Structures are given as C-alpha cells and as structure tokens.
Amino acid sequence: MAGLQLGSAAAGVTPSFISDIVGKKGVVYCIEFAPRSMRDLLYVCEKRSNMLPVLADARKTEEYAKEVRKVDVVYEDVAQPDQEGIMIGNARQFLRKGGYAMLAIKSQSVDVTKKPSEVYERMLEKLRKHFEILEQYELSPFDKDHLFVLMRYRG
Numbered sequence: 001m002a003g004l005q006l007g008s009a010a011a012g013v014t015p016s017f018i019s020d021i022v023g024k025k026g027v028v029y030c031i032e033f034a035p036r037s038m039r040d041l042l043y044v045c046e047k048r049s050n051m052l053p054v055l056a057d058a059r060k061t062e063e064y065a066k067e068v069r070k071v072d073v074v075y076e077d078v079a080q081p082d083q084e085g086i087m088i089g090n091a092r093q094f095l096r097k098g099g100y101a102m103l104a105i106k107s108q109s110v111d112v113t114k115k116p117s118e119v120y121e122r123m124l125e126k127l128r129k130h131f132e133i134l135e136q137y138e139l140s141p142f143d144k145d146h147l148f149v150l151m152r153y154r155g
Contacts, residue, residue, distance in 0.1 A: 001026040003073040011037065012044030012051070018075060019048050026050055029068045033057045058086050061093040068094055075102045079109035084123045088130050097155030101131055104139070105147040116145040130154055 001022045015030045022028060028051045032038050038055050045051045056064040058078060074095050076087050087103050095101060105123055107116035114122075124133060131151035139146040 001072045003028045003071055003075060011040040015051055016044055016048060019051050024050055027052060029054055031056055031058050061089055065093060070094060070096050072096060073100045077104045079106050081110050083110060084126045091153050095153045097153060099153045101151040101153055103149045107145040120147045
C-alpha cells in the first residue's frame with residue numbers, strides 16, 4: 001500500500017501513524033513545503049524506512065511528480081482556502097481509480113466569513129464531482145470547525 005500525506009507532515013507525527021498503518025511493505029510520501037518543518041520530518045524519516053520526505057508545495061504536483069508514484073490513499077491536512085483544489089489535483093496526479101482520500105476540512109482556514117456548515121457544503125459539492133463521499137465527521141470538540149471526510153476516488 002502506498003499513501004501520500006499532504007500538509008502536516010511537519011514534525012512527522014501524522015505521517016508516522018500512517019506509516020504504521022501501511023506497514024513495512026508500504027510507503028508514505030510526506031509532502032512538506034516549509035524547510036524548518038522538513039528538518040524535523042527528516043529526523044523521523046531516518047527512523048522509518050517507509051516514509052519518504054519531499055520538500056514541495058502540495059498545490060504544485062508537477063514539482064514532485066517524478067518523486068511520487070501512484071498511491072492507494074491520499075491524506076490531506078492543510079490549512080488553506082483551496083483545500084478541495086489541492087486534494088483534487090493530487091488525486092488526479094497520484095491516486096489510483098477507486099483509491100481513498102481523507103481530508104480534514106478546516107472551515108476557518110477556508111472562509112472566516114461563512115458558517116462552518118456553509119463552507120463544508122460548498123467544498124463537499126466540489127468534491128462530489130470527483131469522489132464518492134463515504135463518511136464525514138465533525139471533529140468538535142477536539143478540533144473546532146473541522147470536518148473529516150473519507151472519500152473514494154472516481155478517477
């Protein structure tokens with residue numbers, strides 16, 4: 001199994017959980033754009049042979065297209081207004097048809113002027129064009145104004 005971790009690769013906490021799930025025969029590509037965070041991530045990757053760090057902007061798939069092969073799962077946890085666009089672009093480039101996508105929608109990073117429910121619905125509408133929405137969970141009280149979405153890629 002191969003996975004692509006977009007955002008929050010940072011210190012390597014979330015990618016290390018994914019690393020445990022995919023196991024030693026799997027691989028996790030960890031996309032991180034901040035050099036300072038990459039330094040911490042490299043330390044974790046040295047200890048986990050199935051985690052591969054990639055210094056790149058998740059919006060610019062062409063920057064890392066040669067380093068990442070097709071994957072079974074894309075996990076995205078970024079705080080950007082164009083979260084759904086980042087997911088769709090990476091799914092098109094790297095996710096196998098029928099593969100799974102997991103997205104943590106951070107409504108206040110998308111649009112602070114709208115109610116979280118409005119942001120979620122607008123984003124889900126765009127995502128439904130590319131994915132089958134399998135499950136969704138509001139993450140309150142652990143993460144306020146966050147919605148976690150599990151999807152299957154239509155390809």
